[in-house]
Each structure stands twice: as structure tokens, then as C-alpha cells.
Amino acid sequence: MKPEYSFWQKLVVRIPYAWLVAFFLVPFLIVLKISLSQTAIAQPPYTPTFDVTAGWHGVRNFFAGLSLDNYGFLGTDPLYILSYVKSLQIAAFSTLLLLIIGYPIAYAITRMPRRGQAVLVVLVVLPFWTSFLIRIYAWMNILQHDGPLNQLLMALHIVSAPPAWLATDTAVYIGIVYSYLPFMVLPLYATLEKLDEQLLEAAADLGCPRWKTFWLVTLPLSAPGVVAGSLLCFIPIVGEFVIPDLLGGSRTSMIGQTIWTEFFANKDWPTAAAVAVVLVCLLVTPIVIFQNHAMFQKQDMRGSERD
């Protein structure tokens, strides 16, 4: 029997949908439309525009004016492809670094007594209390030629001449790993915290030394946390603009900077929109694949819990 929902119940269910339509789907369709337009010296700076007063004729003209030319253009200029590759590369490597640094932190927190854990989790998210932009400016200060980092390295006689940090990929990696670490640690902590201690005892009981138990039991069982943390970091890092712009050099051109340049410097809204649409497609595809996989696993589990 189909349950009957009252007006208010239906409304409550539909509010999130309405939200997604108004603030995600509509803006995306606008960007998609701009990406199919041509640049123009006008206000707004592209054609065609939708002229409601021209009636049916206007609608026909509007659709005739749309084209995929901008997407073709992206393929002809290596700037865009290089910029995509650079973004994906930086995001992939940063995510790996975040995993290598974040996993031991999350694991260490779960090994602490209960009360200590809460304190440590708060410490992990504590940087959010300060503005993101201010923290990046702080890194600019730390990494500059006569900044605290170089002073420290010189004082410890690790280097003889101060190395240049700012305007390098290294600085971008430092900024990204620092900023995104909580997004990696929290999902990992959430999965590791649920891990049944008795499974580790069972492994030891069956003759498995501790280090091996980590590889055979802990790591496989924390896979959902690894996937969640990685997605949570990888996707925003690909589109990261502020960190490479402030800490990176002119040669570190990530896709966010390319869009900025097209949009503000070149006033080429349609090309900027096309770059953005391609980026969305690049990012959405892996998520959809992952989601389907997760759904499939869940159904698989539910289907078998009948007895």
C-alpha cells in the first residue's frame, strides 16, 4: 500500500529539492548557456541574449546563436589542457600526501582514551576558527625569503643559503596539505573509531602480529573513510584558486586561475564558462561512479539481512 502524505509532509520533502534546483541546477544551466555563447563587447559581454519581446522569432534566433565553438577552442590551445593536467596532478599528489599524513593522525587519535579523543578532534578543526585567507597570508610570511622558516633552517645550519619557497610548487603543496588536513582526518577518524577492537584481538589470537593486522584488518576496514576523505580533498583541490594564486608562481597555473584570467582579465565569459563546465564534468564522473558502487554495496548488504 502506498503511504499517503499530508501537504506538509510533501512540502518538507520537497524543500531540499527546491534548494538544489534554485542554487545548483539553475546557476549551472546559466553557466552552460554562457559557454555556448559568443563573446561580445556589450553588457552582458556575450551573445545571444534571450529577448522576450521578440516572441517566437526571438526564441529561434536565440537557439540559432548557440554553438559548441568554445569547447573546440579549448582543445586547440594547450594552455587549457596543461592547466587541467596541472590541477589534476597537484590534486592527486596532495591527496596522497594528505592520506600519508592524515591516516597516522586519525589512527593515533582513536588509540587515545575516550576523553582525550574529543579534545584532539577539536584541535584538528581548530584552524577553522581563523579565516582561511589569513592563514594563507601567514604562510606567505612564514615562507618568504627572510621568513621564520628560512631563519630556522639557517640557525640549525641545515642550509647555508636561504632557499626560495614562495612561488614554487612546494609552497602550493604546503598550503594545500595544511588547509585540507582536517577534511582528511575527520572521515578517517569516523571510520577508524567504529572499528571493533575485538577484530584486532581475534587477528592476534589467530597468529597475526600487530603490524600485519594493520594491513590485513584495519586498513581494509577503513577503506570507506579513505575514499570519503580522498574525495572530500581531491575535488575542491582541483578547483583551488586562492592557494596557488598566493603561494604559487606564475608558472603554477591551475584551472581555477585560468578561469579567473578568462573571466576578469580577458572578459571572455563564454570561454571561462566552457572551462568551468568541462571541469564539472571531470569531477562529477568519478563521484557518480563511486556513488553507484556504494549504492550497489549497500543494496547487496540489505538484501542479505533477511534472516
Add this chain to the structure above:
Amino acid sequence: MFGARMQTVESAGGSAKRGFAKRGFAPWADRNAQPLLRIEGLRKRFGAFAAVDQLSLDIYQGEFFALLGPSGCGKTTLLRLIAGFEEPDAGRILLDGVDLAQVPPHRRPVNMMFQSYALFPHLNVEANVAFGLKQEGLPKPQIAERVADMLALVRLESLGRRKPHELSGGQRQRVALARCLVKRPRLLLLDEPMAALDKKLRGETQFELMELQRRLGLTFIIVTHDQSEAMTVANRIAVMDRGRLMQIAPPAEIYEQPNSRWVADFIGEVNLFEGRVGDDGLSVEGTALGRLRVSAKVNAEPQATVWVAVRPEKMQIMRAEPAPDQQTGPENCAAATVVDVGYLGDLSIYKLRTEAGVPLKAAVANTGRSIGDAISWDDKVWLSFPPQAAIVLTR
């Protein structure tokens, strides 16, 4: 019970001692027998709470040994100390004469079946069972063979590819058992192995477990809070309370000859009467039922305080007053009123009260099939018990 492939596993079992005669198996009574497991003065505290306190115990090859006690008595802690998950504060645990203190859990020839089963959720049944053998570094074909044999033994051969969450509670329990047994441990520790099963399945599994233990010739230590379970499966039972051993004995001895009021009261139901030893040593005087006669000479000074314990099923209920003994008059007898009746089908449990207000319990087997004429509420009856039924307890 566990299928035809038992033979294969058994012959692969090597030196395992096989098929001891059930009757007369009492290595604990043999002064020359070497214990498999010896526990000496073991102590473990959690803060101010003594979970295991000055505990000494010998367990022999081939025993099915039960640790029985109320929750929080330290029985699971004792099991975890043997497995190596807890470190003792004092005392020694010796297996085959070797002190286990320096042996980490993963090197002990001891396996534990967890109450939660602790199956690896990311591995299928076969991989769960094979896990322990892989740690031994056995060649793959040998692992596959032993896993297949073990799955056949616990009748799970068709479910090898299933994940734990795709199994029923009873099937999961058998996977957990198979995962331990496949390692052929010197000692198998079972922590409340049947707590999660329903009553009927539990009963069947108890007999399967005994059969398995006897056929494989292994030594089992089971922890349980269920006394009927301990009585069913075990050769010997250790009754524990607050970290101490109260009594170690075969089930019948624990029941018929408890060594203290605590054990008599913990195992089964009991009527307890406090009194003083009579001058002849064959009676207890001044109890709530007056002078009670016992069959054996009381092991205490005359006039010492003792307790007479009588099991409810050894009480006889009669509608008419029993004929008094010619010389001594009626003894071990009291008039009472039925206060409550519990009809269990095979048994009826009666709660009674004497005229002086002493509460009594009696159990009667329902051997007849008549329904109408049973003793019922408010009936006036006479209770008596023979001197042989009386257990005299000095503490």
C-alpha cells in the same frame, strides 16, 4: 552429528588423544598426571576491583572445563589472561610446563572463540577460516584442504563464499568455531559461545560441541553464566565468585556435594536451614524445622553452627501426614501450605510456607497425565525428606 568428514579431520589431527572412555576419565584425581594448563596464584586488578584474585587451577589434556559464575565474577578476565589479551599483576600461567608470560597472544598455541564471534566482516567464510592458517605460512593447497575439511565438519561447505553479514546467527557461530578449530589449538577458549543463540539451537549446539571436543580429543575451556549449559557440556566445573574459585568438581559433585552455602545456592535451587550439630553427630538441632536427621556423621564439633541444604526435587509432598517412625517420632517433616505453583510441564515447582512462616521449595516430576487432582494453591500438605537428601554445610 558433524557429518561424515569427521574422519578426515580426525586422522589429520595427529597426536590428538582420541576417544577416551567417558566413564573413568578423571585425570585430576591422578597424582602423576601432568596438567596441560597450570595457573598459579594468578591475580588481575582493574583499579580497586580484583577481577581475578589469587587463583590457582590445573586443567588436563582432553578436559571440557567450564568456568561458571555470575556476571562480573572474573571468568572472562581469566580467559583473556590465558589468551594473552590481559597481563596478570601476579602469578603464572603455564601451558605444557612453559610459562606464557613472555609469549605474545599471536604466538600462544591457544585459540579463543569470542562472544561476539569477531568475524572479519570484509572477508568471506573461507577467508575467515583460512586466516589463521595463512599466518602459519602453510602452503596454499594445504590451507585449502584444511579449510574445506573444517567447513564440512561444521556443515558450512556450501556457504564458503558468503560474507559474515550474509549468514544467520547460528551459521556465524559455526564459522567462529571453525576459525579456531582449524588451527588445532592445544587449548580452545570459548567465551559464552552460545549466548547469542536461541534456546533450542543452543541445546543442539551444546551436544554438537561435546561430540566435537571428544572426537578431536581437544581441551576446551568454556566460560558461561548458564549453569545448565556448564552442567551439560563440562567434565569439570569451576564455580567463581568475585575473582575467586569457590569449588572445582564434576557437575554431579557440584550439585550433590556443594562445599558451601554460596555454591549450593548458586547452582540450582536449594532449601537452607541453619542449626547446630547434635551431640550424636548425625543430627542438626534448632533449625526452623526443628531437629533434622542426616545420613553421614557431620564433619564439625557438636554445637557448631552448620547449615542443612535440601534440593527441592528431593522433598516429598504428601497430602496425608507421614506415619511417624516407631522410636523417634516424625522427623525431617513439616506441615505447610502451598503459596505458589509453577507448572513447567515436566516438573511442577511448589513454593510453600510452614505454619511458623518458613518458606520452602519443592519440585515434583509430573509422571502421571491427570490434570485435575494435582496439589494446588492453599492446599495443606506435609513435606519430608530422607536423611540421605540432606547436605550439611559448614560454611
